[in-house]
Every structure is written in C-alpha cells, then in structure tokens.
Amino acid sequence: MPSLYERLRNDDYTGERRCWPCTAVNAAILLAACAGVARRRSRSLAAAAGLGGAAVIALRGYLVPYTPRFAPRLASRLPGEFFDHGDTAPTSPPGAPESSASLGDADDDDDEGEAGEEVLAALLDAGVVLADEQRVSLDDDFRAAWRDEMRDLRNRDDEALAAALRAAAPTGQEVDVVTPSGWLRQDDTRWFVVSDGSHDPANENWLSRPVALSEAAAVRTLADDTDLSEGRRAQAAGPLRTFLERCPACDGAVEETTEVDCCGGPGGASADAPDEVLACGDCGARLYTFE
Ligand SMILES: [Zn+2]
Numbered sequence: 001m002p003s004l005y006e007r008l009r010n011d012d013y014t015g016e017r018r019c020w021p022c023t024a025v026n027a028a029i030l031l032a033a034c035a036g037v038a039r040r041r042s043r044s045l046a047a048a049a050g051l052g053g054a055a056v057i058a059l060r061g062y063l064v065p066y067t068p069r070f071a072p073r074l075a076s077r078l079p080g081e082f083f084d085h086g087d088t089a090p091t092s093p094p095g096a097p098e099s100s101a102s103l104g105d106a107d108d109d110d111d112e113g114e115a116g117e118e119v120l121a122a123l124l125d126a127g128v129v130l131a132d133e134q135r136v137s138l139d140d141d142f143r144a145a146w147r148d149e150m151r152d153l154r155n156r157d158d159e160a161l162a163a164a165l166r167a168a169a170p171t172g173q174e175v176d177v178v179t180p181s182g183w184l185r186q187d188d189t190r191w192f193v194v195s196d197g198s199h200d201p202a203n204e205n206w207l208s209r210p211v212a213l214s215e216a217a218a219v220r221t222l223a224d225d226t227d228l229s230e231g232r233r234a235q236a237a238g239p240l241r242t243f244l245e246r247c248p249a250c251d252g253a254v255e256e257t258t259e260v261d262c263c264g265g266p267g268g269a270s271a272d273a274p275d276e277v278l279a280c281g282d283c284g285a286r287l288y289t290f291e
Contacts (some may be wrong), residue, residue: 102238149217252282
C-alpha cells in the first residue's frame with residue numbers, strides 16, 4: 001500500500017525531477033501572497049496559508065497552476081545563475097508547435113512511409129548515406145561539407161537565414177520569421193515559418209532556428225554534391241537531421257537523450273512528451289524527435 005505521501009506526490013515534478021527555478025518562482029509568489037495576507041488580514045492566517053502552500057510545493061512540485069508553462073520564461077528573465085534554464089526551454093509562441101517541423105513537410109502529397117523509403121533510396125544512390133549489414137551512416141565528405149554550410153549560415157542574421165531557407169524550400173513556398181512578443185518573449189526564440197502563402201495554419205510548418213540552419217545547409221550541400229531533384233532535397237532535409245553529430249547552432253556535441261525535465265529540458269513538460277530526442281549537449285537545442 002503506498003503511503004498518503006506517496007499517493008499525493010507528483011513524481012513528474014518532485015524528487016530528482018524537481019525543477020528548482022520553478023520551485024523558487026513558486027516560493028517567491030507564495031511569500032508575496034502571504035505577506036499580503038499578513039498585512040491586510042492576520043499573521044496567523046498568513047502563516048497557515050504559507051504552511052499549506054509550502055506543503056503543496058513540496059508534494060506536487062509547484063503551487064501556481066501552469067507553472068511549467070510560464071516559469072521558465074519568467075525565470076530566464078531574472079538575474080543569477082540559479083535561475084538559468086540553460087536556454088533549453090522550447091518557448092513557443094501561441095500557435096507554435098511543441099517541436100520543430102521540417103522543410104519536407106511542405107510536400108504532403110506523398111504517402112509518408114513510401115516517401116521515406118524513396119528518400120532513403122535516393123540518398124543511398126547518391127552516396128550521401130552508406131549502408132552495410134550493421135548500420136546506416138553518413139558519408140564523411142558529405143558530413144564535412146554540410147558542417148561547413150552550417151557554420152556559414154550560423155553567422156547570418158534571421159532575415160538572411162530566412163532567405164537561405166526560402167531558396168532551399170520547394171518552389172512556391174514562402175518563409176517568414178516569427179518572434180513572439182510581449183513579456184513572455186525570450187531573446188533567442190524565433191521560428192521560421194514555411195508556408196504556401198495561403199495563411200492557412202494547416203499549410204504552415206514551423207522550424208526552430210537550429211533546425212532551419214540544419215535543413216537549409218543540408219539542401220545546399222545536396223544541391224552541390226548530388227543531382228537529387230528540388231523536391232527530394234527538401235524531403236531529405238528532415239531525415240538527414242538524424243545523422244547530426246554537431247549542433248547546427250553552436251557546434252556542440254549532439255546527444256541522444258531521454259531526459260524530460262520539469263520544464264526546461266528536451267522533451268518538455270507536456271503529457272505526450274517524446275521519450276527520445278537528439279539534442280545539443282551544450283545549448284540544449286532539440287534537433288530531432290524520434291516518433
Ligand atoms: Zn548547440
């Protein structure tokens with residue numbers, strides 16, 4: 001029989017998974033609320049409220065509803081390393097997806113499974129991807145050329161990257177840079193939205209900056225080194241991300257991770273958070289989500 005404590009406790013946000021910035025934000029809000037009660041009402045009421053609130057934070061991880069959604073953004077704006085979420089929070093503006101889409105998503109006429117096989121076959125034919133009985137790997141020369149392109153694009157500003165992505169996207173696709181506004185804005189958050197210009201959200205694909213860097217660079221390298229068609233190049237950009245060993249954004253080492261933090265790390269806090277992602281060990285950029 002689990003104890004009452006065990007039954008009340010939310011393992012997602014406590015113990016090893018406790019997110020200290022979220023806890024600190026909650027404790028600060030609780031203290032401020034108690035101070036208000038002490039001033040206007042009574043000290044004993046404030047003490048009781050404080051005790052109750054602290055118990056909830058201890059058991060559930062946080063007191064204020066939706067903390068995992070707002071606290072990373074709030075904490076990231078406060079000074080001090082303690083509050084540093086490592087810029088890993090996938091802070092999406094309203095309407096933005098949990099994880100990045102791909103250039104290849106724009107072309108959804110094909111049956112996905114079939115298209116995936118055709119793309120892999122084309123990459124094998126072109127010598128970009130190599131296969132033996134043991135494993136599938138990326139050609140070393142292609143990897144080096146791709147990394148050079150990523151280095152080159154990394155130093156460009158958003159508009160210039162959007163232009164490169166526009167050139168990499170299939171004909172007829174537009175690319176807009178979207179940054180969330182207001183106090184929730186985090187400095188490094190922007191999305192590259194690939195669309196057919198119809199302003200129909202169903203036809204929009206939102207790419208994070210690291211993914212945009214990776215895919216624009218991959219398409220450029222494919223255009224230089226292979227005779228794959230424009231459509232195939234865009235379709236290949238997403239699957240090629242599974243071969244990333246260096247982060248497009250900072251050149252840090254890419255790791256396979258199953259880490260799901262309260263709110264900051266790859267995987268996020270949503271109920272359907274993916275278990276396995278490729279993410280940068282240095283900057284936390286999420287680079288591929290295995291489904
Ligand atoms: Zn990185």
